[in-house]
Amino acid sequence: TSFPTESNATMTETIALFGATGGTGSEILAAALAKDYKVRVMVRSPSKIPEEIKGNANLTVVEGDFSKLEAVKETVQGADYVISAINGPMGKPKKFPVGELVTFVKELVGILKETPSVKVLLHQSGALVPDGNGGTTMTMKFMRRTIATYIIGIGPNLDENEKITQYLESVKGDVAFKTIVTRPGAGGLAPGDGEKTLVASDKPSTSAQKFKDVAAFTLEAIKDESLYGTYPYVV
Template sequence: MNLLIFGATGGTGCELVKQALAQGHIVTAFARNPDKLDIQHSNLKVTKGDVTDVAAVEQAVKGQDAVFSALGSSSLKKNPALVEGVRNIVQMMEKHGVPRFIYESSLGVGESRKRVNFLVRFIIIPLVLRNAIADHEEKEQIIKQSQLDWVIVRPAGLTNGSHTKDYKHGESIQYGAKISRADVADFMLKQVSENTYLHKTPGVSY
């Protein structure tokens, strides 16, 4: 399939690129700083651009079979640019008839907050992750209101651990503390061809 990955130079994004190529897909990696993506492959196209640039997003979206977002921010402040970026992605996908959108969100968003431990629910999220969670909630609403075949994936705390393929997933899981970015990418890639979680918000965790 032709797969487009936004946030391709981030931790999960890099794993999505590597695993998608290993599975034989044709991958377009969209990044502000392509030099950060140290991957070379005959089926890989690296596109430089910013998600706030509608024309760049539209050009990347054309001809794709599915789109992934692993967009993230290293800051704990709100990031309106990423919200605008997700809106641009959704609009261009609808315009060009690209149906499948898999979005990496976070544990603690929406009803998933009820299924995390006390420390995360009442201390880490309100005091540390408040802005990031608020951004994810805004972006999730944009996606949910779209006409796309979307899956919103809510991982536990991200690590750089190994690709185990051994994790739990579902809308009602009790979250563990962590999940490797490699395993999040593994789960996200499965959503390209599976409909179990279509229009749903599964969590993924150890």
């Protein structure tokens, strides 16, 4: 007879994941299944789910997009934790769907208010985005106004995440579940093997980070009560 280890989920724990085919999201999906979580994902194109995990008995794939609220409801049904790893097109400011992600998060919160199983909603933002009270650093402000906006072209992504963060700050006293907004390093995120154990901090990092490492941090963060209601940098 085998028993789950402390690092693994119990059979009753379920994660609803949005953004499961993105850089961090795909790593969260793989890592959560490896930890024996049940995972429910909503994706526009189920074909983007890797073949090697499609047949996993703990994976439920719901076809839909941000406008399909019934698909969103189906995805979060029975979930203990909800992780939002959503983002718009990176480096394509003219093609960014302004307002779409904020609208989705607002609708998601409304649905979660009617989903009593949910304990935590974690949204992944970024180090260049202020916390829910507008807190940031001079370095992050400078990088956002210069490199991020005019060279990398992610100004609209950052603006959208700032609005999401402000919204989650405004509702956290009105919802039964806890919220966390994580802010990974300003040096960018990249694929590849994990290199280090990332931790929460009140100071940002300008180092590049691996999607896999951020995913591992995310799965620890949803259970870390000290992070509930906060906006930790990930370093």
